[in-house]
Amino acid sequence: MLPVAFAAGAALVTALAAGVNARSSPRLDMDRTAEAVAEAAGGRYDLMGLAGVMSRLDGAQLALALRHDPAMGASSLPGLTPGWGNLRLGGRPDPFAVATGLEALRLNAAEAGESVVAAAPPFRFQPAGADDRRRALRCLTQAVYYEAALEPDDGQLAVAQVVLNRVRDPNYPNSICGVVYQGAERNTGCQFTFTCDGALARSPTTWGWSRAQKVAERALAGEVAKPVGSATHYHADYVRPWWAPSLTKVSQVGAHIFYRWKGAAGTVAALTHSYSGREPVIDEALFARPRDVVTAALGYEPMLDKSAELVRDLLGTGNRTVEFEGTTKIVGAPSLGGRRQPTAKEISDINERLKAFEEGRPVPSPAPTPED
Template sequence: MLKRTRRLAAGAPVVLAAFGVAMAASSTPRPEIDRRAEAVRTLTKGDLGAKGFAAITNRMDPSQLAMALRHDPGERQPALYGLTPGWESLTLAGRPRLEFGATGLDAMKLNAATPNASQYLRVAAPFVFKPATPEDRRRALRCLTQGVYYEAALEPTAGQEAVAQVILNRVRDPNYANTICGVVFEGAERTTGCQFSFTCDGALSQAPVGWAWERAKRVAERALAGNVAAAVGTATHYHADYVHPWWSPTLNKLTQIGAHIFYRWKGAYGEPAAFSQRYSGREPLIDEARFSRPRIQIATAAEADKALAEAAANGEGVMRTVEINGQTRVVGVASLGGRRQATPDDIAAINQRLSVFEGPAPATPPAPVVVAPGVTPMAVEEVGRPGS
């Protein structure tokens, strides 16, 4: 018993020392990296996939998210059209030429090869629809119904809801008008600026089919009542799958519904916090008779190519058609607005004019020879020779 007591007494300093080390370790501040790792683990619940990534980015403000995306290697995608990587953010060469191919199948393949950026899908908030007057309500409902009908009459219900969502997202986007009719008819007064092709290609002159119009109207009413198309989130752009517009690589592709592919802005501009513009409540009066008159009528793809060339020289836009499964389909308005791209002939003419200033100064011309009456020019030449 005495030996056991002495043995415990001898070991007491070691136990006390270990206990002291443990106490000291527990009182030492944890490294910052440990606290961050624990916060990430708690927030994502151990899921480091797309769902966990969304849980983290949803807590960021726009500036934090923009900084994070700037250093995200996943954002570095191969450039298209043979242009320098990064052209979609800044280009000095203008818009690349669109080549749809003979059938539109090339564009379909290219669109299908572009992966969905589902990690950037953010569900938009319900639209707050507060029109100022009953007339404003009527105008807004009609414009939204027109957008759904003329853009997606034969699309599935989810596709029609997605188109309505894009229109309402734009109303809240500071880059667009703050009314529903303003967004739908934005640029319709110019052939080069139609945001929705039906507002400038004469489609409004065609009376809508009754049952299809009522279906589109129901979709519009649900959207104005707060229905949200979660599948497209904060999308502000879309196009048909048989075309590949120049702007598609500049945005995040979210998903495809029916024949339409939907996109959102890249970075902070596509986050819900960026959709801060308030709906004005006062809808503009649309002169539908004016916008029902087609500005451009093109029957075939060959005529479209010819018109494109002519319009490019004038800085205008025209309708473009493609042949798909033996049928001619309208692609939409090719926007060539702003300063047009110089043609090779333009550049040659400019260089020729500039060469006048770059070349040597012309020599002083000799004084004119005055010929006396009755003397021939040959005689003057002979007199002027040395030794004559």
Template sequence: MARNFSDRGLQRLTADMDPAMLALARRHDPVLRQADPWGRTVGWTSLDISQLPNLGVEATTAESAEEINSLRAFSKLPIRPMRPFVLKAGGQDAARALKCLTDAVYYESAREPELGQEAVAQVVLNRVRHPAYPKSVCAVVYQGAARPTGCQFSFTCDGSLRYAPEPAAWRRAQAVARRALEGHVNKTVGSATHYHANYVAPYWAPTLVKMKQVGLHIFYRWTGPWGEPAAFTGRYAGGEAYISPAILDSLDARTNGLLDPEGQGIGAGRQVTLAVAGEVRTYNVADASASGGERTRVLGTLYAARRKPTPEEVREINRSLAAMEAAQSAPAETAAAPEAAASAPGSVQASQN
């Protein structure tokens, strides 16, 4: 018997169903299937291996970025507050942790309201506790700083550190950082581990749970169980003075570490099977670089991290950090920073090139 499967025909067919039969049919309708209970975007596990997604926008202006950001609603999942983070360290570790957290609060949100500055500090301390990130404040803040792009906090690799802080704004940021290290919790952003300014539209944003906007920043957390407070089991390890080359060159595993659906990293040399353009294919995960750091791209190959920094680049980063600490402790005259440098809120983001 021929069936009419047009919209009109299906409406006529369902009109004859009793409520129980209709509920059962809808439960098995793939079009009406409920959203992922963990708030993950539909299709978040699919990768376009030809290039990083750009939503069809070649050069995103502030206006178009705001429009793109508005297309995705904030999640209705609850925002659960984190336990207080109390820094149990003394001496140099305590001083360096305060300095690095103040750096992040100042350079990322100097012109934000106090609640926005507290939210940035909360993200840093959330990362210290999350298993996916380093276990000291300075290592979290300067993760990826050896990269020209892809650093976790943009001020560490975009040249902002060339400008000395404005004294009054620095003291305000330092007060926020000190309170955070003494156990103050910003409940507004809960377990957030990522954020970006509302005038940019990073490609990784749809892969995370969109939680809240505070000031100019939109905050996100991991999807699934690893975005819940119970997953933040990492312990502070100290050692603020030492940031290893591996950390200085590392990536955020969640947003650009080539994750599998369960949130685990895929190492170079392994294979991954993906549904690409409706076809299921298997690809090699590689990190092949030619001499001079230029990457050789091979069709059907996924590329993970960038090249490792040279010893000279690592030494330059360490010299820069040492110079910052010396300038902070020495009674030197502080030059006023251009307002634009202090007011440029950065974003926690993965490499987008």
């Protein structure tokens, strides 16, 4: 649901822009307001629609709307540099702080992408053997599924493109599994959070996995996601990592914003690494154990901040529809990507273990989790 302040501001801006005179029509003002908001939102009432409404506001209107928006609280005060709350005495933003929600949407929308994007060349997939082919397809499918299960096809293909761009970037491993699982063996360096947050412990949905695998197969067959060009990084549009300004924004596809390195290092010509053809064997049981991933924010990673997922739910995105093979599926974010809501018994067990830890008593072992 759109905040009332944004709705009122959008109605004012669109009405003035269209030269509407309320006194020349018998329609109620609320009808005009509803039409203006719907037009600004492009008929959408999710975060993308809200971004459309925000784009119609000038600085004064936006500041007024934010001041009266209960979702923002006092986090955005007039006259202060965006991100002021994350600055340390040394002047460097806190690497653990990520702007989320409406503030992140505003900051992301204010930064323009590239007007001309040079598409990356098709990926030359020449695995050394059948096992390498199977491993590569599985790793790429995992990246697409756990990072973009609820994205449209072009959004999923864009995520696959980032993985393949990294394979060809000299700064990263030259295998697909190597790129996807880079840093996952450490507590502080995973590049894709699903490799170290425990998501792999949950079985993916059959239809969601099949959809992601089809996209991965297309990418390995040479299909290119042209809008993301040579991008090697991305983040969700409802978060604003502190590192974003240090890269060049390329474009937004679905809910993800894509970036490349600044200068010559981020051009298509810099993708000079040759694919090794050999894929490492991944111990998925090891990487299915959740670990501390907070300090992964120190690097330039395409990770999704988990607190931001909660923010997105709180902002009202709720269930989403996904098209797959002619069928429209209505799903909620926790139902994909191997995540689910805890049961009452699990919550009770967690609280009991926390209490035992705080009191210095032996911590009881967790009960086995039920299978989906």
